[in-house]
Amino acid sequence: MNRIEKLFASQPSGNLNVYFTAGFPGVGDTRRILSVLQESGADLVEIGMPYSDPVADGETIQLSNQQALENGMTVRLLLEQLEGMREDGITLPVLLMGYINPVIQFGIERFCEKCAEVGVDGLILPDMPMDVYLNEYKAIFEKYGLLNIFLVTPQTSEARIRQIDQVSSGFIYTVSSASVTGSQSGVSDNMEAYFERIDAMNLRNPRLIGFGIKDNVTFEKACRYAQGAIIGSAFIRVLQESQDLGTDIPDFIHSVKANNHAGIDV
C-alpha cells in the first residue's frame, strides 16, 4: 500500500497537508522544511515544483515560485535534494505538485522513475488533462507506484466528480472556491453547502479541502466535511516572514492543529 493510502486507512480524519514551494525561501531549505514539518505534526506534504507561469496561483505562491526559480531551483535539483529522504527518517507521504511543462521537459517516464527512487508517493499536476493522463501517463504512473491526485471545484459537475473518483487514488483535492490559490475569503456558508454536497456523494476516495485554509478555524471547519485540509499560501507567508524556520514552522503547525484530535474519528 502506498503511504498516502496507509495514512487515510489508519487516520481517517483531521489530516493536515502542507504545501510549500521547493527552493523557497532558500534553495537549500527544501529538506529542512520537510523534516521540521514532519516533527511538527503535518500529516502529509506537497512540495511545489516552481514554474514561471503559474496560472492557477495567486500572488503569494507566484512570488514564492519566482523566488525559487531565481534561487536556481529546477525539477532535477529538487529530485536530487529529495534523494535519501526516506533513509533519513522522512516517513510522511510526500507529493510533488506542479505545472506539467517542466515535467514534460524532464521526461515523464524519467521523472516518475526518479520520484519512485527517492520515495515520492503521489503527483498533483493541475494542468494535466484527464484524457492525457488516461491515454498517455496512467500506465507510467502506476508502474512507479505514484498516485495521481485530481482536483474538483464548486463548478465541477456531479458526473465529472464521479468520473474523477473512479480514476483517482489517494485522495481528491477539493478546491474550496472558484479562485486561484491564496484567496482570503475564508470558509463561507456557500462553501459549506458545497462541501456537504460532496460529502453526501459517498465517494470511494478520501478528500482534502484546500484553497483559503489558513488557520485553526478554517482548518477545523474543513475537517468537518472531509478527511482533512491543505494549507498553502498561509504557510508560504510564514516561510516568507520567518527569522527562524526551526521555531516558526512548529508554532504555525501547532496553532493550526490546536484542538485537533488527529486519528480520532469525530
Place this chain on the structure above:
Amino acid sequence: MEVLEENISFQVDENGYYGQFGGAFVPEMLHPNVEELRTRYLDIMADPGFQAEFNGLLRHYVGRPTPLYLAKRLSEKFGTTIYLKREDLCHTGAHKVNNTIGQILLAQRLGKKRIVAETGAGQHGVATATVCALMGVECIVYMGELDIERQAPNVARMKMLGAEVRPATCGSKTLKDATNEAMRHWINNPADTHYIIGSVVGPHPYPDMVTRFQSVISAEMKTQLKEQTGNSNPDFVVACVGGGSNAAGAFYHYLDEPSVQLIAVEAAGQGVDSGHSAATTALGKPGVLHGSRTILMQTEDGQVVEPYSLSAGLDYPGIGPVHAHLFQTGRARFLSATDDEALKASFELARIEGIIPALETSHALAILDRIGAGKDDVVVAGYLYEVSLIGCQLSVIRFFNSLIQN
C-alpha cells in the same frame, strides 16, 4: 516547394489537436468553462441567426470586405506582384475585431455578462473594448506594464471605450503575463465571465474558434484575387505571427492548396541568437503554454523564457498550436525579421505606398525579398493598421526621432 504527405489534415481533430499540438491543458478550475465552450461553439457558430448577425456586423460595423490592394510600387521594387490585404481598414484598425465580434456574440449566447481579455499591442484590447461598448457589456483588459507604456495611445482608446485596463506586473510585463492574469481572472470569475482570447492560442476550442472567425480574411482574398487576377490562389501568402491569428485567418482557405506557399514571419527582436528575440520556432521546443501543447521558448527545465520584440503584438514566447503543426509538417515556412528590418520595412512602405503599417505587419513586409518570389508570382501580404488613426506607436516615434537626429 516541399512535397507534402497527402493525408495530413490541417484542421483540428475531434479531440482538439492539430497533429500532436493543441488540446486543453487547463486546471480543473477552468474546465467547466472551457468544456461549455467546446461543446457549444460549433452549434452556436453554425446557427443561421448567429451567422446573419456576425456577417451583418462585419459588413456594416467593421467595414468588410477590406480591400485587396495591388501595391504597384512595392511590387516593382521586389520584382513580383504584391497585393496587400488591408486589414488596417477594419474598424479599430486591425484584424483583431473579426474575432472579438464573433466572440461577443458567442458570449451573449452563453449568457455571459462580463468580458475579460489580454492584450499586447493593445489592438486586441481595443477591439474587445469596442465590441463590449457596442453590446453594453462590462470589459476588463489585462495588459503588461511595459506594453501599457509603449502602446499608450491604445490604452487611452480602451479607456475611452469604457474598458478597465489592469496592468500585469509580473515576469516580462508583456503579453504572456497579461494572458496569465486574464486566465486567473477567469478562474476567479467562472460563472458570469467570458474570456475573449485575442489570438489562436489557449486551450481547445479557442485556437479553432478564433481561426474560424479570422478565416474571413482568406475567404475574401480568394474572391478578390479571382476578380483581380482570374485565379483565386496566389503563389505566396505572407503573414506575421505573434500568436498567429492574422496568419491563421489568411492561411485558412489555402491550407489544402499545396500550390500556395504559406510564409509565417516571427519577430527576431535584436537577432535570433541575440538573447533578445521572440522567434519561437527558431528558439523553442514542444511543450505546454497557456493551455495547449505547442512550440514555446523555454529553458531546459521547462520554464517559459521571456521573449523580446520591439513589436508588442509579436512579443510572445509561443505560437498557436495550428502554427506548431504547420511548422512541424513543413506546410508553412517560418522566417523571422529583426526589429531593425521591420522598422526599415515600415518606413519603406510608408514612403512608396502611402500606407503606414503596424510594426507587427512590418515583419511580414521585411522578408519579401527572401521568399523567392519571381516576376510571375503573386504575393499577398499585409494586415496593416493605420497608426495615423491613433497618433503613432511610441516605438516608431522614437525610431523616427533617432533617424532625424542622425
